[in-house]
Amino acid sequence: MQQGYGINFIDFKKYSVAGTFFIWGEKIKGQELLIAKMDQAEHEIGNHSFTHPDFKQLTEKDIQREIDETDKAIQQATGKQKIWFSPPFGHLLENQRKNIDKKITLWTLDSQDWKEETTMEEIYRNVTKHWQHGDVILLHCNERTAQALPDIIKAMQKEGIEGCTMSTLKK
Structure with a gap:
């Protein structure tokens, strides 16, 4: 495992798998090397806002600032523009979508790993009992998820x- 972005990350190459990591912009500072390594390892980096606010509460100007600041931080770390955006909490009003110049995605399967009381075993079950081909699985950067992920990938x-x-x- 490799330390960074607040948790230990598994070696995805070991499992021949790549994923998309939606990055919270203000968390990039001090983790630029890890973000660059993730990008170089053929993982995709996406924008998840700068401060993780509820977009339903923001003005269009505030939303654009959240996205632009994160884009800037990601580009500084990777040297690349990124095309994907996933709004915090999955909250994005239809009229807000039209002003976001990115591909927008939400999850289709919630691991519930964002709840502090959810155990590693529950994260595994929440994913493996309900998945379907094509699901976008919501996982967060925490130690329990990092511990559950190898077994999820194997399953x-x-x-x-x-x-x-x-x-x-x-595609």
Whole structure:
């Protein structure tokens, strides 16, 4: 495992899998090398806002600032523009969508790992009991998820479910 972005990350190459990581912009500071390594390892980096606010409460100007600041931080770390955006809490009003110049995605399967009381075993069950081909699985950067992820990946591979990036999934 590799330390960074607040948790230990598993070695995805070991499992021959890549994913999309939606990055919270203000958390990039001090983690630029890790973000660059993730990008170089063929993971996809997406924008998840700068401060993780509820977009339903923001003006269009505030929303654009959240996205632009994160884009800038990601570009400084990777040298690349990123195309994907996933709003915090899955909250994005229809009239807000039209002003966001990115591909927007939400999750289709919630692991519930954002709840502090959710155990590693529950994260595993929440994913593996409900998944379907094409799901976008919501996972967060925490130690319990990092511990559950190798078993989730192995179970997916056993079932013939292939982990991939958003751009691969949405082709």
